[in-house]
Amino acid sequence: MNDEDETSLFAQEVAGIKPLKKSEVYLGKKGPQVDFSARQKAALIAKEADRNHLSQDYVEKVEPNDVLEYKRSGVQDGVFKRLRQGKYGIEARLDLHRHTVAQAREQVFQFVDDCMRNDIRVAIIVHGKGDRTPDPDFRAMIKSHINKWLQELETVMAFHSAQRHHGGLGAVYVLFKKTEKARLDDWEKHQKR
Template identity: 45%
Template sequence: MSSDSKLFKDALGELGDVKPLVQERRVTLRKADEPSERMVRERRAAATRRTARDMNPLSGEYIELVAPWDPIEFKRDGVQNGVYRNLRLGKYKIDARLDLHRHSVEMARSAVVEFVRDCVEADVRCALITHGKGEGRKQPALLKSCIKHWLPQLDAVLAFHSAQKQHGGMGATYVLLRKSERKRLENLERHQRRF
């Protein structure tokens, strides 16, 4: 016995009635060698969904359905009432159009993201998305409902409203887009020259 352990035992003996602690039984946990086949499939599916979501910012979660003849509308804070009224009345020149007829929901979602991105790059301020009313379909106004749900999720979209009759009526939507940084600076310079 080493001198340290002898000293320790002598010190315990001076304390009187010392009992060893009762040790609880321990269970040794083993990690599974390989994840199950189901677990691997679930992980791959989750990674695929995450990748698709990163590429396309529009959510595919629950979408509240609208009726085929109901107007859809949205206006971000800061958009002037007169600007929004002119959009509603179809007074702005339509610089770009997207037709979603015969698109599946997934195809439409990708098309909308790409369309808005292209519009911003091309300095388009007012665009028209034709989605149809979906009358007589199993799920009426599905794409229209999706448009109503998706457009507010895109930062470049300032406002939207169902179109006037001559532009497609309740089967189309006017979209007001944010100015590109280049266009904003041009306007700022133009207005500063006036003073």
């Protein structure tokens, strides 16, 4: 197609179009006032909900009597052993009994966020074994999700099923990454020695 054909085709397409009168042209003048506060609130709520990146997808099932354990690279074996043995003081606790998976997802995300804001190093999450559920497809559902979610959280350095006196296979010890404030406090303690 050459330039003359394109011009001719364009002229055919716009034939019959009439220009707008000046009174019909919108120049962006202020119209009625719109209250955006409801939209802003909804956007903030949606943004807060979007912060929770814990997966809602397929999760690999664990059995009610399975031991949960995970350690990121960089966590010393001795530290992991002490965590596994329950030798660290538990500074925070979350109980997920009688929660749905969706509720547990929100609670775990908020709990980890709270622990980090409060410089908590070791916590326990009681998830239950999930062995009393009549339907075998739903056994250990929360436990299975905890196993996945804690691995997805960068602030979780390690976790291990708890000792019997802390809930055994129905609970998990969680070791969190040190915050910058905690690192500075440790550094200052060691400098004073």
